Structures are given as structure tokens and as C-alpha cells.
Amino acid sequence: MWNDIFVNIFEDGFFAAIAAIGFSSISNTPRRAYLTCAVIAAIGHAIRYVLTLPELGSLHIIPASAAASFAIGLCAVLLAPRIKCPAEVCFFPALLPMIPGMYAYRTIEALLSCLYHTQEDMFSHYFYLFAFNGLTCAFIILGMVVGATIPVFILKKLSFTATR
Amino acid sequence: MRFPELLTNGMKQRIVDMGDCEDHSALRKTAAFLADYASLLLGCGSTCIRIEKNTRRMAEAFGVDLGIFIMPDHVAVSVWRGDCAHAETAQRKTVSCGISFDLNTRLSRLSWKVADNGLSLHAALECFERIKTMTKPTGKWEVLILTSFANAAFCRLFGGDWYAMLIVFLSTLAGFRLKQIMLEDGRDVRLTFLCASFFSASISAGGHIFNIGSTPELALGTSVLFLIPGVPYINSVSDLIYRHYLCAFSRFLDAAVLTACLSAGLCAGMLILGLKWF
Numbered sequence: 001m002w003n004d005i006f007v008n009i010f011e012d013g014f015f016a017a018i019a020a021i022g023f024s025s026i027s028n029t030p031r032r033a034y035l036t037c038a039v040i041a042a043i044g045h046a047i048r049y050v051l052t053l054p055e056l057g058s059l060h061i062i063p064a065s066a067a068a069s070f071a072i073g074l075c076a077v078l079l080a081p082r083i084k085c086p087a088e089v090c091f092f093p094a095l096l097p098m099i100p101g102m103y104a105y106r107t108i109e110a111l112l113s114c115l116y117h118t119q120e121d122m123f124s125h126y127f128y129l130f131a132f133n134g135l136t137c138a139f140i141i142l143g144m145v146v147g148a149t150i151p152v153f154i155l156k157k158l159s160f161t162a163t164r
Numbered sequence: 165m166r167f168p169e170l171l172t173n174g175m176k177q178r179i180v181d182m183g184d185c186e187d188h189s190a191l192r193k194t195a196a197f198l199a200d201y202a203s204l205l206l207g208c209g210s211t212c213i214r215i216e217k218n219t220r221r222m223a224e225a226f227g228v229d230l231g232i233f234i235m236p237d238h239v240a241v242s243v244w245r246g247d248c249a250h251a252e253t254a255q256r257k258t259v260s261c262g263i264s265f266d267l268n269t270r271l272s273r274l275s276w277k278v279a280d281n282g283l284s285l286h287a288a289l290e291c292f293e294r295i296k297t298m299t300k301p302t303g304k305w306e307v308l309i310l311t312s313f314a315n316a317a318f319c320r321l322f323g324g325d326w327y328a329m330l331i332v333f334l335s336t337l338a339g340f341r342l343k344q345i346m347l348e349d350g351r352d353v354r355l356t357f358l359c360a361s362f363f364s365a366s367i368s369a370g371g372h373i374f375n376i377g378s379t380p381e382l383a384l385g386t387s388v389l390f391l392i393p394g395v396p397y398i399n400s401v402s403d404l405i406y407r408h409y410l411c412a413f414s415r416f417l418d419a420a421v422l423t424a425c426l427s428a429g430l431c432a433g434m435l436i437l438g439l440k441w442f
Contacts, residue, residue: 015317022314025307027209027395028264045321086272088211089265092398097318101392102385108427145401160217163272164280 005055009046016045016097024093033085033093040079041094044072048098062139065098069147077151080162087159091148098144103137110134190285191243191252194226197289199241199254201271202232204296206239207259208267209395212408215239218275222288225279236414262301263395270295304344311390312336319386327377328386331368335387339364343391354425361388361429369437384439391426393419 020041021034029037048068051057057064076091083090110130117123152159198219205215212234223230223243231242231251237258244251261267274295278288316333324332343360347353368387371380396419403412 012321015320018317019314019321022310022312022317023390023394024265025302025310025314026263026390028262028266028301030266030269031302033265033269084273085265085269086214088214088402089269092265092395095398096394097321099392099394099397101389101394102322104392104423105388105427105430108424109431112427112431141397142401145398146405149402149405161276163269164276 001055005053009049012049013042013046017042019097020093023096027093029089029093030083030085032083033089036079036083036085036090037093040072040075040090041097043075044068044094045097047071061100062136062143065140066143066147068098069095069144070150073148073151076148077155077159077162081158081164084163086162087152095144095148098140100137100140103133103140107134107137187245188250188252191228191245191250192254194223194228194285195241195243195252195254197285197292198223198230198232198243199239199256201274201292202234202239202241203256204259204261205268205271206234207261208271209263209265209399210268210271211399211402211406212411213402213406214268214272218272221275222278225282226285234408234411236411264299264301266302267295267299270299308337308340308344311340315386315390318389319382322382322386324379324382324386325377328371328379328383331371331376331380331383332387335364335368335383336390338367339387340390354421357391357422357425358429358432361391361426362433363429364388364391365430365433366437369433369439372439373437384434388426388430391422393422396422 017038020037024034024037045068048061048064051059051064051067052061059067072091072094073087076087076094080087080090107130110126110133113126114123114130117126201222202215202219205218206212215234216232219232219241220230226243228243228245229248231248233240233242238255239258240253240255242248242251242253271292274288274291277283277291283291312333315336316329319329319332339360342363343356346356346359364387365384368383371377371383377383396415400412400415400419403409403415
């Protein structure tokens with residue numbers, strides 16, 4: 001069982017790293033930052049995976065995302081001076097694989113379904129989905145950014161002198 | 165200012181005026197440079213706190229006091245020496261250059277060069293112009309391939325099998341290429357997002373229709389995720405934390421509108437192909 005869990009954690013980190021490199025290329029990240037972004041994303045996503053596992057952390061996705069983002073922020077602040085990039089150049093691409101995209105567009109889908117269905121029970125069902133997905137999405141993003149910003153606050157001097 | 169006794173009062177006054185004139189001209193140039201710098205930094209997707217810190221750092225190095233006013237679409241910079249009643253103000257429209265962390269890095273480095281090496285305004289301007297012209301976006305084919313792999317990896321993170329990953333890879337390749345073509349043609353970004361998501365969703369729906377693999381619904385769901393504007397969402401919360409509420413709200417709405425467009429494209433694709441939404 002533990003063997004499977006370790007393989008899954010490694011797999012989660014590996015695919016998060018690929019996703020981070022791809023998404024950072026869309027935002028024109030300097031090439032020398034790719035590896036750092038990938039490593040930080042792998043660490044962050046693997047932490048979130050472990051925290052949400054029923055056998056281990058069994059945390060809700062919102063606090064798990066915030067905790068993982070804190071780790072991402074900390075790694076980014078510490079590693080950014082090595083590649084002479086601002087801290088957000090490292091942690092933004094690393095956070096992107098954790099952006100709750102599914103919740104975001106399901107919110108809009110549910111909203112469109114609300115307009116499409118006029119019967120009360122169906123409308124209520126889709127309104128529930130709209131509220132559930134919307135709130136989850138908003139609070140995951142809020143938790144992520146607050147989590148990643150705390151290390152920037154704590155290590156303010158280091159965070160804003162990375163490109164010095 | 166001390167004057168030789170031979171000068172008349174009128175001559176003394178003219179010298180004072182000339183000094184003031186030169187000072188105002190220098191202030192005006194400094195304000196113009198800092199406003200250009202801040203508007204480019206805002207355009208490349210930097211957070212408000214970064215813009216404030218970088219411009220203030222350079223203003224201190226130039227020996228001027230600074231007031232900066234960041235709005236979603238404009239930046240206004242005021243600089244003065246001692247008495248703020250004689251401030252010079254420059255206002256610039258946000259440069260629409262697209263998100264670029266490369267530009268952000270180079271501009272941040274320029275601010276430290278000015279602060280640490282005591283770069284003059286003229287040298288800083290030259291350096292700034294060089295950054296503007298030399299910074300090229302990542303190659304479009306490189307971005308296309310990397311994004312397709314990224315979205316396929318994303319599908320795996322949601323539990324998709326290898327077939328679903330392949331479908332997502334192909335649909336992202338097609339959808340992202342369409343996005344690049346439409347943006348190169350100067351089409352509206354919202355229309356572009358709608359069309360790209362419709363295109364990607366329609367291709368990935370093939371997995372659902374022909375029953376390819378064991379997780380075709382995940383392929384369909386993740387095929388449009390490459391369009392989610394993650395950076396504006398993160399920026400908006402960052403601005404919110406640092407009390408730049410207007411910028412935060414504007415960035416959030418921009419991102420929400422794009423999310424609505426991609427959802428509409430996805431829904432249209434599913435509706436046309438007769439698939440259930442949930």
C-alpha cells in the first residue's frame with residue numbers, strides 16, 4: 001500500500017512539473033526559470049496530494065491548497081535569488097497547476113443551466129452547483145495566494161532583492 | 165545660491181529662473197521615464213506592489229520624491245524635490261504587451277541597476293529602450309508544444325488515462341494554434357477564447373462519442389483548461405491583499421469574462437454534439 005502511495009505522490013509531482021513548465025511558457029517566463037518552477041510546482045502539488053489523501057492528511061482541498069502554496073511561496077522566495085528572477089516569476093507558474101479551472105468553468109456552466117431551466121427543482125439544483133463551484137473556486141484561489149504571499153511578507157527583504 | 169556682488173537683481177532673478185527651469189525639465193523627464201516604466205510593468209502582468217516598489221526604488225536613486233497612482237488602464241506618476249507644490253506629473257496608458265515574466269524580470273533588474281550602480285537618467289532610459297526592443301516573447305512553436313504537454317499532464321493529475329491524455333494533447337494543440345492565429349490576426353481576445361475552447365472541446369468530445377479509453381469525460385473537461393487565465397486571478401488576489409482594490413477588481417473581472425467565454429465555447433461544443441453538461 002505504501003509503495004503505491006509513494007509512486008502516486010511521485011507521479012503527481014512529476015506531472016505537476018510538466019504542467020508548470022508548459023503554463024509558464026505561455027506567460028513568457030525566462031528559460032532559466034523553467035527548472036526551478038518545475039521543482040517548486042512538483043513539491044507544492046505533491047504536498048497538496050498528500051494532505052488530501054484519505055489515508056494521510058484527509059484535509060479539504062481549500063486548506064490543503066493554502067498549505068501547499070505556503071510551501072511554494074517559501075521555496076520560491078529562497079530559490080529566486082539563485083536564478084536572479086523576482087519571487088513571483090517562480091511561484092506564479094508553480095501555482096498555475098493548482099488553479100481550480102474545473103470549478104471555475106463549472107460555475108459558469110451551472111449559471112447558464114440556471115437560465116436554461118425554469119422549473120424550481122432543476123433551477124435550485126443548478127443554482128446549488130453554481131454556488132458550490134463558485135465558492136470553492138474563489139476560496140481555493142484566495143487560500144493559494146494568501147498561502148504563497150505569507151513567505152513574501154515574512155521574508156520581505158529577500159523577496160524584493162532577488163534581482164539585485 | 166550665492167551671487168557675485170557685480171550682478172544686478174534682474175540678472176540674479178534670471179539665473180534663479182534658469183536653475184528652476186532646468187530642475188523642472190529634469191523632473192519632467194524623470195516623471196516621464198518612471199511613468200513609461202510603470203505602465204510597461206503593469207502591462208506585462210506585474211502586481212501593484214512590485215510596480216510601487218520598483219518605481220520608488222528608482223525615484224530614490226534619482227533623488228526625487230514619488231507619488232504613484234495605479235489604475236487598471238492608466239498609471240500616473242508625480243515627482244518633486246522637497247516641495248510637492250512644484251510636482252511634475254506624467255500619465256501613461258497601460259502598455260498592452262501581454263503577460264511576460266521575462267520583461268518583468270528585466271525591468272526589476274533595471275531598477276536595482278539604477279539603485280545600486282547609480283545609473284543616470286539618460287543611461288537608465290537607454291537601458292529601458294533596449295529592454296523594450298530586445299525582449300522577445302517565447303517562440304510560438306515552443307509554447308504550443310509545451311502547453312499541449314502541460315494540458316495532457318493536467319489531465320493526468322485529474323485522473324485521466326493515457327487515451328484521455330492523448331486526446332487532450334491533440335485538442336490543446338489544435339485549440340492553442342487557433343488562439344495564436346486569431347490573436348496574430350488581431351481578433352478580439354474574448355472571441356478568440358470562445359472559438360479556441362469550442363474547437364478544443366469539439367475535438368476532445370470525440371473521445372466521449374466514440375468511447376475511447378475509460379475516462380473520456382475527463383478529457384473533455386480538461387481540454388479547455390489551458391485557457392484559464394491563472395495569472396490575472398493570482399494577481400487580483402495579490403492586489404487585494406495589498407489594498408489595491410480597483411486593480412484587484414478589474415483584473416478579477418477580466419479573468420472572469422475570459423472564463424465565461426471559454427465556458428460558453430465548451431457548452432456550445434457540448435450542445436452541438438448532444439452531450440450532457442453534468
